[in-house]
Amino acid sequence: MAGELSRLVRRGLPEVRLEEPKKQGLGSVTYPFDPRLGWLAVQHHRTSARVLWDLYETRAARLEPLYDELLRAASEDRRPWCWDGARLSVEAYGVEEFAAGERQIVGTVKNALIDGAASRRMALTVEPEHPELRVQVRLYEGTLVVSLDLSGRPMHMRGYRMEAGDAPLREDLAALLVMLARYDARTEALFDPLAGSGTIAVEAAFLAKGRPVWMSGRKPDAERHPLFGALARPKPLFADTTPVLFVSEIDRKLRETMERTFLTTGIERDVAILGGDFRNIDPKLVVERARERGVERGVIVTNPPYGERMGSPDALRALYRDLGAWCWELRGWRCAFLVANPEFLEAFGGRPRIAKPLRNGPLRGYFYLFEG
Numbered sequence: 001m002a003g004e005l006s007r008l009v010r011r012g013l014p015e016v017r018l019e020e021p022k023k024q025g026l027g028s029v030t031y032p033f034d035p036r037l038g039w040l041a042v043q044h045h046r047t048s049a050r051v052l053w054d055l056y057e058t059r060a061a062r063l064e065p066l067y068d069e070l071l072r073a074a075s076e077d078r079r080p081w082c083w084d085g086a087r088l089s090v091e092a093y094g095v096e097e098f099a100a101g102e103r104q105i106v107g108t109v110k111n112a113l114i115d116g117a118a119s120r121r122m123a124l125t126v127e128p129e130h131p132e133l134r135v136q137v138r139l140y141e142g143t144l145v146v147s148l149d150l151s152g153r154p155m156h157m158r159g160y161r162m163e164a165g166d167a168p169l170r171e172d173l174a175a176l177l178v179m180l181a182r183y184d185a186r187t188e189a190l191f192d193p194l195a196g197s198g199t200i201a202v203e204a205a206f207l208a209k210g211r212p213v214w215m216s217g218r219k220p221d222a223e224r225h226p227l228f229g230a231l232a233r234p235k236p237l238f239a240d241t242t243p244v245l246f247v248s249e250i251d252r253k254l255r256e257t258m259e260r261t262f263l264t265t266g267i268e269r270d271v272a273i274l275g276g277d278f279r280n281i282d283p284k285l286v287v288e289r290a291r292e293r294g295v296e297r298g299v300i301v302t303n304p305p306y307g308e309r310m311g312s313p314d315a316l317r318a319l320y321r322d323l324g325a326w327c328w329e330l331r332g333w334r335c336a337f338l339v340a341n342p343e344f345l346e347a348f349g350g351r352p353r354i355a356k357p358l359r360n361g362p363l364r365g366y367f368y369l370f371e372g
């Protein structure tokens with residue numbers, strides 16, 4: 001996450017010096033707030049699930065002190081996070097360890113924010129269905145953090161996925177996989193041999209070009225916020241990059257879906273569908289096709305099937321074994337996998353240089369990186 005943001009800042013905000021982020025548990029990094037940084041992240045940061053502006057923190061452990069502390073902070077706050085007449089919603093996540101229930105926390109935070117704004121002559125109204133300001137409350141190691149959600153909806157709802165297979169990878173996770181594989185679009189090809197609906201290839205193309213996250217008319221909440229109104233419209237940050245991407249997928253319908261997605265997202269020249277069953281594709285052909293497009297090295301990035309739909313466990317083990325044998329033929333290419341099946345490693349063969357727990361929705365999985 002931090003790596004992706006530094007790359008975006010170097011290109012999109014060269015005048016900003018990015019400070020070291022604070023980590024808040026797995027999968028969350030925090031920077032001092034700067035509207036330019038918030039805007040860049042909410043428009044471009046592909047590995048984020050949310051982009052939040054942290055407003056208030058409190059270690060209050062009960063509702064009364066929570067209200068008092070937030071009221072004081074909100075009354076004294078001069079930052080333009082809200083405006084007179086704004087419609088507000090409040091949601092709480094992960095607050096099970098607080099001494100009161102989620103609805104009581106939500107009610108208390110709402111009251112404190114509304115009363116605090118009123119003391120500054122601003123009327124906020126509660127509108128859970130169509131809010132302009134979505135406030136989030138979360139609990140982290142005894143601290144309640146109250147934030148404004150700049151994205152408004154989960155960042156993976158980017159607007160390009162019209163259809164998908166049975167097990168599509170969430171878009172932000174696909175982007176994370178590409179980042180963890182350290183794919184360098186300037187010098188490397190990327191091949192997803194088990195591509196499903198093609199999410200990894202789409203995210204790799206968009207990361208390479210620095211394309212804005214939102215498509216098909218979707219917009220983050222920040223676009224309606226006056227604080228960000230004067231900031232530049234998002235545009236691709238690395239528009240001249242031409243990534244070299246390959247996919248294969250055994251299911252014909254999914255290949256058709258991918259083709260449509262590549263066309264509608266405008267990356268049809270960047271991605272080539274090499275065929276169906278990867279086992280019928282000669283690894284040498286992949287190397288040659290990459291060379292024809294100007295790159296000598298490459299990386300396999302994929303998330304293999306993990307269960308039910310593959311039929312018997314034997315068929316799945318055979319697939320992992322064949323994938324191993326196939327990948328090892330691509331000498332010098334790295335291989336990166338998101339795997340949710342404990343049998344993968346043994347059947348694939350070899351020792352990963354990196355093995356890192358990574359959830360895939362409800363599934364506990366692992367990220368593995370093998371050096372070729």
Ligand SMILES: C[S@@+](CC[C@H](N)C(=O)[O-])C[C@H]1O[C@@H](n2cnc3c(N)ncnc32)[C@H](O)[C@@H]1O
Pocket residue numbers: 164165167168169170193194195196197198199200248249250251254276277278279303304305306319
């Ligand atoms: C877990 S899904 C990948 C999902 C994908 N990342 C996406 O976002 O849609 C695994 C895919 O591998 C495909 N598959 C299984 N065996 C295959 C083979 N031998 N060759 C190519 N694709 C295969 C399945 O049809 C399935 O779509």
